[in-house]
Amino acid sequence: MARGLADIFPATDLYYMSKFARGDESDKNIRLFEGSVKLILPELFKSYNGIILFISLGAVVRMIAPILEDKKKDPAVVVIDDRGEHVISVLSGHLGGANELTREAAKAIGARPVITTASDVQQTIPVDMFGRSFGWVIESFEKATPVSASVVNEERVVVVQEAGEKNWWMYDKPLPPSIRVYDSANKAMKTEFDAALVVTDRLLDASEESVLLRNGVLYRPKSLVLGMGCNRGTSPEEIEAVILVTLNELRLSVKSVRSLATIDLKKDEQGLLDVCKKYGWELITYTPEELNTISLKNPSETVYRYTGAYGVSEPAALLCAGAVDWLLEKKKIGNCTISVARIPAAEEAGGVRI
Incomplete structure (x- = not known):
């Protein structure tokens, strides 16, 4: 055998x-x-x-x-x-x-x-595997065991989903009534619950952490795309610093970044490659013609003269995310230009979203 x-x-x-x-x-x-x-x-x-x-x-x-x-x-x-x-x-x-x-x-x-395993037998949410097939990352694992107990014991559980794929319910039956889904932390915090599954690319504030993670697990979906342009030879340290500062200012988690997008002229830019390798991101590149299909509020003749595209970070972020607007349209810091977009969630979870 x-x-x-x-x-x-x-x-x-x-x-x-x-x-x-x-x-x-x-x-x-x-x-x-x-x-x-x-x-x-x-x-x-x-x-x-x-x-x-x-x-x-x-x-x-x-x-x-x-x-x-x-x-x-x-x-x-x-x-x-x-x-x-x-x-x-x-x-x-x-x-x-x-x-x-x-x-x-x-x-x-x-x-x-x-x-x-109880969640498989009862056909409910497996807390330690929730969203794993989509690439979600568990940031706070400490409460996984008591939260799992709340789920399988059909206590009051809230799923707070502000980002990420919504087609996570894997069974051919409705969500049990003990599980309620909310599209914002604010809405969930106004209700009474025994455990929480929080899916967001935001950095939670202290009050949200104290309430939601008291008996909760925090998941980071791969929902963000960084559009970037940089001068040739920009160091990976400078690129990384720009990314981290920008995400912190936007109160977004670096763990939710899926990929970094730029113009194909930068496909061999060592600084970008090194940062992507460090964080496990894919470097996605676009031709000037592809970038020019995105209408920009402030097209740059200077960028066009050097690259053939009227912008790099802004259109690259939208194209890669499949989004129609930015979380951050464009910001120039030192040798870098950065834009941030969120990947839209196309499908609803099984059950009522509140």
């Missing part, structure tokens, strides 16, 4: 005891080992994102117990019984991806997936 599963999932490494060798292991890049699986598990934990074990569940629990560290670090662990009838998600079901790995493995071998 393990050999067959490895053939179906080619991005995996297969290990089994040398006493089961068939002679073709070297050709198939199969790793043989001596002794107990327990001896190699500590190294496997460090080397892999997911581990599938054809061993009894009880034995696996005893073997992994001494090497567990943290739910944000531990790999996904999945167990398959000796007859291949059940695939069981054992460890890191959400953050580590064990639940999804369980479903994929079960489908591959025709087995029954066994998943016991």
Whole structure:
């Protein structure tokens, strides 16, 4: 079964005891080992994102117990019984991806997936995975456990969504009445609730944090685009400083930036490339003709003379975000010009937005 599963999932490494060798292991890049699986598990934990074990569940629990560290670090662990009838998600079901790995493995071998995490069983919001498929980042994780309890126990939960994708409800049924969705922190704070899921690219003020994050989790959607122009040779330190100062002035989170956009003349600008690499942003570039399709309030003849475009940061931000207006039209600081736009949310969540 393990050999067959490895053939179906080619991005995996297969290990089994040398006493089961068939002679073709070297050709198939199969790793043989001596002794107990327990001896190699500590190294496997460090080397892999997911581990599938054809061993009894009880034995696996005893073997992994001494090497567990943290739910944000531990790999996904999945167990398959000796007859291949059940695939069981054992460890890191959400953050580590064990639940999804369980479903994929079960489908591959025709087995029954066994998943016991409460949000999956009850078909409700998985707090530690909320928005992950869209690239949302959890900024405040401390209250994830009590907030999850509030969700699965159907206590009063508010979802405050000021930015980001709205089609996050994944089930073919309405939102439970215990979950209410608000489009602003201000509206939610006027109600009574037991827990909050806050999705925003704004920096919360002290009063919002004290109320919403008392028992809440803060998510940063990838909802912002930075349009930038700069002089040739501008250092990454100056570019980064301009970005951080500008976002702080706008009270926006750098964790919500999805990409940086500019003219194609700057596709090899080392300072821009270095900043994008540091933050994990994609550098998107446009031709002068593409940039000129955006009508500007203050087109620049000087910029046109040097680049062929009447502006760089402003049209690049709008084109990349698919927006019709800016959060910041244009600001020049030193060697840089920066514009900021928010990606519009196209789809509504399942349920009533207040």
